[in-house]
Amino acid sequence: MSWQRHNRRTVLTAPGLAVHQDQVTRPDGRPGEVWITQQQDGAMIVPMDDRGRVGMVRSATYVYGEVVTSPGGRVEQGESPEDAGRRELREEAGITAREWTALGSVALMTLSTARLHVFLARDLTLGKQRLTSSEFGMTLEWWSLPDAVDAAYDGRLTLAGASLGILMAAHHLKAD
Numbered sequence: 228m229s230w231q232r233h234n235r236r237t238v239l240t241a242p243g244l245a246v247h248q249d250q251v252t253r254p255d256g257r258p259g260e261v262w263i264t265q266q267q268d269g270a271m272i273v274p275m276d277d278r279g280r281v282g283m284v285r286s287a288t289y290v291y292g293e294v295v296t297s298p299g300g301r302v303e304q305g306e307s308p309e310d311a312g313r314r315e316l317r318e319e320a321g322i323t324a325r326e327w328t329a330l331g332s333v334a335l336m337t338l339s340t341a342r343l344h345v346f347l348a349r350d351l352t353l354g355k356q357r358l359t360s361s362e363f364g365m366t367l368e369w370w371s372l373p374d375a376v377d378a379a380y381d382g383r384l385t386l387a388g389a390s391l392g393i394l395m396a397a398h399h400l401k402a403d
Contacts, residue, residue, distance in 0.1 A: 228254050243267045243301060266341035270312035271299035271388045273330075273396040274322050274348040281375050281393065282351075284319050286365040295368070295378070296389035298322075299343075308332070308344035316348060320367045321356040324348035330395040335387060345392045347399060372397055 231252040239246040245265040253259045274282040274297075285295045298319040302311040309327060316322050326349040332342050358365055370378070376397050377383075379390035 228256060230254060262338060264336075264339045264341075266339055267304075268302040268308060268311075268342045268344060269299055269388065270302055270308045270315055271297050271343055271345045271392040272312045272316045272348050273297050273346070273392045274316060274320060274324060274351055275372070275396070275400075276351055276369065279372060280369040281372055281396070282320050282322060283368045283370050283375065283389075284365050285368055286362060291385050294385045294389075296384065296386045297392045299388060299392075302344070309346065312344070312346045312348070317354070318357045318359065319362060319365055321354045322348070322367075323352045323354065325350035325352075328399065330392070330399055333391065343388050343391070345388075345395050347396045372400070 232249050233252065234250040236248045237245055238248055243266060247263045247265060249261045249263060251259050251261050276282070282298065283295050284298050285293065288294050298316050300311065300315040300319070302308050306314070309329070312327070313323070316324065328347040330345040330347055332344045334342055356365065356367070375384075375393045379393045384390045384393065
């Protein structure tokens with residue numbers, strides 16, 4: 228038996244987000260209630276320069292305070308994940324890349340529809356950041372890949388997507 232939805236009530240809508248309360252029958256046959264967040268997908272980019280360093284951005288966030296992460300953000304309506312990645316890399320880091328490798332697409336939580344699309348970007352050209360008001364003060368830093376991998380394991384990369392992106396890039400490069 229699988230999950231069956233009988234009723235859905237949308238309790239919140241906001242730009243790029245909806246929260247639904249679903250009445251369901253669980254796989255064991257018992258009735259239940261499930262809360263689902265419907266969100267836009269995200270794109271996370273690991274930019275790597277010709278010296279093997281990865282570009283990370285440091286910024287102040289509303290929820291977690293200062294964080295260091297790979298550049299990335301929301302996939303806008305009608306935009307492909309790679310196009311979103313190109314836009315976010317240019318905005319947050321001032322970087323354009325000629326070589327793009329899709330590393331994978333993952334769901335970050337079981338009760339959210341959002342997927343994170345992870346890319347490795349190489350053959351970089353540096354330019355000027357194009358920060359939005361919520362990205363004010365964001366700075367670009369260059370880390371060695373081993374230091375970034377250590378940060379993914381020891382918790383210095385607060386956001387799960389950043390850790391995942393770094394580990395996926397390191398695995399991909401090891402396989403090359």
